Amino acid sequence: MTTAAIHPNLIAGEAPALSPFVLTSLADLDKQHELGQFLTPNPVAEFMASLFEIHRSEVHLLDAGAGAGALSAALIGRLCREPRKPKQISITAYEIDAAQIEPLRARLDGCRRECERAGISFSATVLNEDFIAAAVPMVRGDLFASASPRFNTAIINPPYRKIRSDSSFRLLLRSAGIEASNLYAGFVALITRLLDKGGELVAITPRSFCNGPYFKPFREDFLEAMSLRRLHVFESRSAAFSGDAVLQENIIFHAVKGAPKPEQVTISNSSGASGSPVSERQAEYREVVSPDDAEQFIHLVEGDTQDSARAIMSGLSASLPKLGLSVSTGRVVDFRAKEFLRQQPERDTAPLIYPCHFNGGFVHWPNEKARKPNAIVSNEQTRELLVPAGVYVLVKRFTAKEERKRIVACIYDSHQIHAPLVGFENHLNYFHVNGHGLTMTLAKGLAAFLNSTVVDVYFRQFNGHTQVNATDLRSLNYPTKAELEKLGRRIADPGMQQDEIDVLVEEELF
Numbered sequence: 001m002t003t004a005a006i007h008p009n010l011i012a013g014e015a016p017a018l019s020p021f022v023l024t025s026l027a028d029l030d031k032q033h034e035l036g037q038f039l040t041p042n043p044v045a046e047f048m049a050s051l052f053e054i055h056r057s058e059v060h061l062l063d064a065g066a067g068a069g070a071l072s073a074a075l076i077g078r079l080c081r082e083p084r085k086p087k088q089i090s091i092t093a094y095e096i097d098a099a100q101i102e103p104l105r106a107r108l109d110g111c112r113r114e115c116e117r118a119g120i121s122f123s124a125t126v127l128n129e130d131f132i133a134a135a136v137p138m139v140r141g142d143l144f145a146s147a148s149p150r151f152n153t154a155i156i157n158p159p160y161r162k163i164r165s166d167s168s169f170r171l172l173l174r175s176a177g178i179e180a181s182n183l184y185a186g187f188v189a190l191i192t193r194l195l196d197k198g199g200e201l202v203a204i205t206p207r208s209f210c211n212g213p214y215f216k217p218f219r220e221d222f223l224e225a226m227s228l229r230r231l232h233v234f235e236s237r238s239a240a241f242s243g244d245a246v247l248q249e250n251i252i253f254h255a256v257k258g259a260p261k262p263e264q265v266t267i268s269n270s271s272g273a274s275g276s277p278v279s280e281r282q283a284e285y286r287e288v289v290s291p292d293d294a295e296q297f298i299h300l301v302e303g304d305t306q307d308s309a310r311a312i313m314s315g316l317s318a319s320l321p322k323l324g325l326s327v328s329t330g331r332v333v334d335f336r337a338k339e340f341l342r343q344q345p346e347r348d349t350a351p352l353i354y355p356c357h358f359n360g361g362f363v364h365w366p367n368e369k370a371r372k373p374n375a376i377v378s379n380e381q382t383r384e385l386l387v388p389a390g391v392y393v394l395v396k397r398f399t400a401k402e403e404r405k406r407i408v409a410c411i412y413d414s415h416q417i418h419a420p421l422v423g424f425e426n427h428l429n430y431f432h433v434n435g436h437g438l439t440m441t442l443a444k445g446l447a448a449f450l451n452s453t454v455v456d457v458y459f460r461q462f463n464g465h466t467q468v469n470a471t472d473l474r475s476l477n478y479p480t481k482a483e484l485e486k487l488g489r490r491i492a493d494p495g496m497q498q499d500e501i502d503v504l505v506e507e508e509l510f
């Protein structure tokens with residue numbers, strides 16, 4: 001029997017028995033994945049409920065993707081315990097999975113009794129429907145759409161699943177002017193439209209929207225419509241991610257519709273373990289979302305270390321174009337070039353570089369023990385995939401959850417690896433000068449800078465997953481060329497320790 005469907009991104013140490021979803025078969029697991037069906041543990045639901053700020057005498061609550069109703073129940077419980085209670089609560093809960101409707105109704109019946117005891121009038125509408133299909137016509141204002149109910153409060157843990165650009169969800173959302181690459185973004189975007197002005201939203205979602213390149217339209221739309229008041233992250237990936245294949249960190253946010261942008265945003269964090277203390281601080285709104293940033297990244301400035309990393313990075317004056325550098329994603333997608341891959345170098349092959357060739361700051365090739373192929377046939381058909389010999393700075397696109405650093409940079413040096421061409425596999429980003437190599441001094445300085453703790457700390461403020469995209473690397477500020485070269489001259493050849501790199505970077509750059 002598989003375990004209960006506690007959200008793998010959430011709190012460790014939760015008793016699975018809290019969940020009414022006990023999955024018993026592979027079909028259940030498929031359904032769980034298909035519907036993004038992961039429940040919010042009660043302590044997280046209660047924390048989320050505590051974030052609403054505005055007192056209302058009438059609460060019109062929307063819970064989209066309600067599951068068994070944990071979030072609504074937590075909020076209603078809080079409202080019933082308040083000294084200044086609302087007079088009326090109405091809730092509309094959408095849930096697509098028929099199997100959840102019974103437990104959802106039972107939970108809301110419990111809420112009704114609680115409200116009765118507290119003297120609050122209560123009504124609940126449970127809709128066993130697809131929220132996107134139901135909400136899009138309301139947002140579009142279609143003639144025959146059921147009259148759009150008014151909501152001033154929404155609490156959600158929406159389903160997380162990528163939606164392909166040709167999927168029906170994507171097209172439906174697009175018809176309402178919403179560009180969303182993941183179900184959760186579609187849910188949030190619809191809710192921001194369904195909320196009344198002044199309405200509050202508290203949501204738990206993956207952190208990917210904070211900087212993911214595909215989420216740019218979503219970020220723009222969301223930040224325009226909503227005033228972001230609070231961001232909460234779980235510190236420890238291991239505590240917060242009890243599950244397996246989940247590479248995302250989660251974030252909880254609170255935002256108010258149509259209100260002016262606040263001066264400050266509350267940023268808080270907790271370990272992710274049940275009952276762990278929450279530490280919080282105020283950050284300037286412009287530190288969280290910079291008015292000059294075309295990408296509208298959302299930065300999680302979490303503490304003094306993060307503050308100083310951010311200050312250092314924003315003090316750097318160069319950008320990649322100023323340095324005459326570009327960063328691209330490795331062109332060899334191995335499964336598409338299968339017929340050209342060779343386990344070991346042969347006469348007409350070029351080196352093929354994967355992350356497994358990273359070794360103490362420099363590429364070590366060939367790697368005889370690696371399961372990955374070491375070479376790619378070099379001919380007319382693969383010419384476009386290869387780059388000329390030279391010195392390149394490579395950065396892993398994916399790091400393992402347990403890896404200490406998010407940005408891992410390494411130098412490819414064709415003086416060590418004698419080959420006229422080289423292939424960089426798609427799991428790498430590579431820095432280049434118009435498709436050609438850098439000088440060794442600049443490459444050493446750049447790699448040391450990228451490998452420094454300051455860059456890592458800064459980077460984590462806007463990147464909550466284990467992926468390092470070329471867009472992320474393009475968005476960074478960099479030291480000047482002279483500064484990087486000065487640093488590069490001080491970098492000893494192989495295998496410098498992290499402490500040594502940090503000391504040199506600090507001495508030369510900050």
Ligand SMILES: C[S@@+](CC[C@H](N)C(=O)[O-])C[C@H]1O[C@@H](n2cnc3c(N)ncnc32)[C@H](O)[C@@H]1O
Nearest residue numbers: 035038039040065066067095096130131157159
């Ligand atoms: C991440 S779970 C969260 C459940 C619940 N809100 C909680 O916090 O425990 C998302 C829920 O959305 C439901 N869901 C998935 N797609 C949906 C859709 N298109 N419309 C409505 N509900 C959907 C799933 O069945 C699942 O119960």
